[in-house]
Amino acid sequence: MEHKKLVIIGASGHGKVCAEIAVRCGFEKILFLDDDSSLTFCGRYPVAGTVTDSDKYIETASFFTAIGNSHIRERIMRKLEEDGGEITTLVHPDAVISESAVIGYGSVVMAGAVINADAIIGKGCIINTAASVDHDCVVEDYCHISVGSHLAGTVHTGKHTWIGAGAVVSNNVTVCGECMIGAGAVVVRDINEIGTYAGIPAKRMDTMT
Ligand SMILES: CC(C)(COP(=O)(O)OP(=O)(O)OC[C@H]1O[C@@H](n2cnc3c(N)ncnc32)[C@H](O)[C@@H]1OP(=O)(O)O)[C@@H](O)C(=O)NCCC(=O)NCCS
Numbered sequence: 001m002e003h004k005k006l007v008i009i010g011a012s013g014h015g016k017v018c019a020e021i022a023v024r025c026g027f028e029k030i031l032f033l034d035d036d037s038s039l040t041f042c043g044r045y046p047v048a049g050t051v052t053d054s055d056k057y058i059e060t061a062s063f064f065t066a067i068g069n070s071h072i073r074e075r076i077m078r079k080l081e082e083d084g085g086e087i088t089t090l091v092h093p094d095a096v097i098s099e100s101a102v103i104g105y106g107s108v109v110m111a112g113a114v115i116n117a118d119a120i121i122g123k124g125c126i127i128n129t130a131a132s133v134d135h136d137c138v139v140e141d142y143c144h145i146s147v148g149s150h151l152a153g154t155v156h157t158g159k160h161t162w163i164g165a166g167a168v169v170s171n172n173v174t175v176c177g178e179c180m181i182g183a184g185a186v187v188v189r190d191i192n193e194i195g196t197y198a199g200i201p202a203k204r205m206d207t208m209t
Contacts, residue, residue: 004028005061006088009051009076011042014126015066018108019045021090022064054080062088065106065124070142070160077106077124095127104141122159131163140177167202 006027008015011034019030019042031048032039039047049056054063063085067073080087090108091097101115104123109115112130119133122141127133131145134152139145140159149167157163158177165183169175175191182198182205191197196205 005057006030006064007054007057007061008032008042008045008064008066009054010034010066010068011036011039011047012066012068014068016043017110017129018064018066018090019043021092021108021110022088024093025088025090027062051076054085055083058083058085062086064088064090064108066108068126068144070124070144070162073124074142074160098135101133110147116153128165134171146183164198 004027006022008018011032015032022030030045032042032045033049033051033053034047035050063080065073065076087106089103089105092109092111094111095109095113097115098117100117101119103121106123107121107125109127110129113127114132116135118135119137121139124142125139126144128145128147130148132150133139133145136154137151138156140157142160143157144162146163146165148165149163151169152171154172155169156174160177161175161179163181167181167185169187173187173190175187178194179191180196181187185198185202186200187202198205
């Protein structure tokens with residue numbers, strides 16, 4: 001089943017960028033759902049109801065969840081799955097993606113992003129503008145690789161981990177799930193404990209002086 005109509009859940013700035021990518025991917029009609037009832041438009045597109053209204057579109061549209069919070073993103077995607085909704089993947093035509101890379105459904109890959117050979121991106125991930133994910137990386141489900149951040153070869157990021165804007169993770173390094181890596185950080189050693197890490201080299205923030 002292929003639809004040209006897309007329902008985007010989450011009428012934020014991120015949602016607006018996703019809508020523009022969706023147009024580049026061939027969607028002809030776009031509307032948003034958001035629980036903030038004060039919102040009427042997101043960019044050029046109407047906010048047509050709240051998240052529970054997704055039921056109304058299950059048979060006639062595809063869905064994309066554009067929510068920054070990875071746990072909420074997962075919860076909404078799971079509900080759509082249970083309801084039998086078709087969840088789309090959005091890849092900007094100006095992203096460069098190896099033929100051997102795998103991208104999980106419900107993920108978005110934004111303009112200028114590069115995903116190299118044999119990288120595996122899980123479902124519900126955000127590979128943001130001009131981010132790079134190099135060869136053999138594994139980015140588990142619901143990660144966010146922020147604008148201009150770089151994962152060198154064979155990096156592994158666990159579920160729900162957020163790599164901040166402009167951060168770098170050195171080759172062969174693992175960052176466990178549920179971590180926040182601050183903007184501009186450089187991660188040079190494995191991170192095995194959940195936490196927020198920042199700086200060069202990255203250190204756990206509650207241990208910084
Ligand atoms: C790391 C981060 C999560 C910390 O947020 P926070 O817990 O609210 O931290 P605060 O802003 O209260 O800052 C606490 C201290 O850490 C410092 N700090 C914050 N972020 C830092 C970073 N990325 N690198 C180095 N130091 C940082 C602050 O300067 C402050 O230092 P001070 O106490 O000496 O003034 C956040 O700053 C960050 O980097 N978020 C990433 C945002 C991002 O990349 N968005 C991408 C969207 S695509």
